[in-house]
Amino acid sequence: MLDNTQIERIEPTPVNSAKVRQPMYAARKKIFPKRASGSFRQFKWLVMAVTLGIYYLTPWLRWDRGPFAPDQAVLLDVANRRFYFFFIEIWPQEFYYVAGLLVMAGVGLFLITSTVGRAWCGYTCPQTVWVDLFLVLERAIEGDRNARIKLDASPWTARKLALRVSKHAIWLVIGALTGGAWIFYFADAPTLLGQLFTGTAAPVAYITVAVLTATTYTFGGLMREQVCTYMCPWPRIQAAMLDENSLTVTYNDWRGEPRTRHAKKVQAAGQPVGDCVDCNACVAVCPMGIDIRDGQQLECITCALCIDACDGVMDKLGKERGLISYATLSDYNANMMLATAGGASPVNPSLVRTDDGLFSEKVAHFHIRKIFRPRTYVYMAMWSLIGLGLLYSLLTRDRLEINVLHDRNPQFVKLSDGSIRNGYTVKLLNMIPEPRTIIVTIGGLPGAEMSIVGVDLPADRSFAIQVEPDRLKMLKVFVRLPADQIHGQAQTFTLRVEDKASFESNEYTATFNAPEIAR
Numbered sequence: 001m002l003d004n005t006q007i008e009r010i011e012p013t014p015v016n017s018a019k020v021r022q023p024m025y026a027a028r029k030k031i032f033p034k035r036a037s038g039s040f041r042q043f044k045w046l047v048m049a050v051t052l053g054i055y056y057l058t059p060w061l062r063w064d065r066g067p068f069a070p071d072q073a074v075l076l077d078v079a080n081r082r083f084y085f086f087f088i089e090i091w092p093q094e095f096y097y098v099a100g101l102l103v104m105a106g107v108g109l110f111l112i113t114s115t116v117g118r119a120w121c122g123y124t125c126p127q128t129v130w131v132d133l134f135l136v137l138e139r140a141i142e143g144d145r146n147a148r149i150k151l152d153a154s155p156w157t158a159r160k161l162a163l164r165v166s167k168h169a170i171w172l173v174i175g176a177l178t179g180g181a182w183i184f185y186f187a188d189a190p191t192l193l194g195q196l197f198t199g200t201a202a203p204v205a206y207i208t209v210a211v212l213t214a215t216t217y218t219f220g221g222l223m224r225e226q227v228c229t230y231m232c233p234w235p236r237i238q239a240a241m242l243d244e245n246s247l248t249v250t251y252n253d254w255r256g257e258p259r260t261r262h263a264k265k266v267q268a269a270g271q272p273v274g275d276c277v278d279c280n281a282c283v284a285v286c287p288m289g290i291d292i293r294d295g296q297q298l299e300c301i302t303c304a305l306c307i308d309a310c311d312g313v314m315d316k317l318g319k320e321r322g323l324i325s326y327a328t329l330s331d332y333n334a335n336m337m338l339a340t341a342g343g344a345s346p347v348n349p350s351l352v353r354t355d356d357g358l359f360s361e362k363v364a365h366f367h368i369r370k371i372f373r374p375r376t377y378v379y380m381a382m383w384s385l386i387g388l389g390l391l392y393s394l395l396t397r398d399r400l401e402i403n404v405l406h407d408r409n410p411q412f413v414k415l416s417d418g419s420i421r422n423g424y425t426v427k428l429l430n431m432i433p434e435p436r437t438i439i440v441t442i443g444g445l446p447g448a449e450m451s452i453v454g455v456d457l458p459a460d461r462s463f464a465i466q467v468e469p470d471r472l473k474m475l476k477v478f479v480r481l482p483a484d485q486i487h488g489q490a491q492t493f494t495l496r497v498e499d500k501a502s503f504e505s506n507e508y509t510a511t512f513n514a515p516e517i518a519r
């Protein structure tokens, strides 16, 4: 029998020990981004105006397709199973065009990310655009960063209540307009607008507007950067897209460190001084609330506003712009090796400059040729090939089609005169928004005649059928073959369709079945 002390004591460290336990959930630290100004901010305003303009105005564009088709330029007509995009009309069986466009969008995203990093996130992602829009309104109502921080910390007063109610009310209106614009893509926009206000729209329209109002308000107004950091998978995926020649927003430590607010004092002490004056302007404008000087971070959406902020500071100090800049990892590493004497010392920015204070010739700068590398060639080739394939297919696609389904039971019927009759379901597809007279003709099968159920004409080898615009017409067709023309159990023939007005034609090869005894 062992005594207590003879039992071996091992020393594992519990990961969630009661002594050091931290809450699993950390409260969000509020971010009050300061308004930035500069060329990237200007570009972002432009992108915001264009993307929001496209989203809100597109359903109101008209496109004349004649009296038999809707005149909305972009319309997802779910009820009639059609997608209209200006002069292009997509039927359900042509959905591969939409799939192809989605694949192109995916490859395009790979291409953009491998060259200029998360440009999608920073400029055109709907979350970024709407957060930007919500921030503009917030600033207009509550003021810029300092005023907002002060207001947030102040006790509730009538003024604070009025400002907050106004802000949230306007955000909700933006949310409703966003949801409203979305449903206009699925029905005639002017008609649906009238129905919405008179309470006669379908319940699904009101539900969609309500859901999109709530999500836009929550994601764009309340959650903001948390959507990018915690909900979106793209920050995780993008790491696989980037390589050492991809451009990303970078703090150039090799010229910025050691940072100090007291350059003269430090220089007087014989210490090296970098260009960063530790003003935190780059942190104040960041919509994600991060410090880019800590290096590449998952949270950084590469909106480049910190570049604008820092360039403004450098301008005031009379120093070269670009302490924070779009740079590649390879250039950054080369410059860091230069500034640290091959990694042997801490950063000494004097090593990247000449005696007269200019950058040394050895400093690596981005060159446009770095965009063109094997990886980007592959993405470009894939994107172009898919695009050309879709374009070719679109320009050469049939707008008049025929599909034939042979009756399975019975496969044939023997008539009293010994002839054999086969039944078929024939589908005529008139894929243009005009009515057409389509000639249906039997090709081959000498002696055969057809009759069409509902067409009060004697049996013949050819019929003229009226087909409504943009419609599929289903016909029940019987083909009869005299006994002396039957040469086998299965004889092939064609059913040809032709529009004499447009010279379009198409044909389907079908089989005529007969019993063995008839041979």
Ligand code: SF4
Residues within 6 Å of the ligand: 249, 282, 285, 286, 287, 288, 289, 290, 291, 292, 299, 300, 301, 302, 303, 304, 305, 306, 307
């Ligand atoms: S660190 Fe700069 S680029 Fe990244 S999100 Fe913040 S402001 Fe935008």
Ligand code: SF4
Residues within 6 Å of the ligand: 251, 256, 275, 276, 277, 278, 279, 280, 281, 282, 283, 293, 309, 310, 313, 323, 324
């Ligand atoms: S804005 Fe520029 S100078 Fe100011 S802290 Fe940021 S990197 Fe340093």
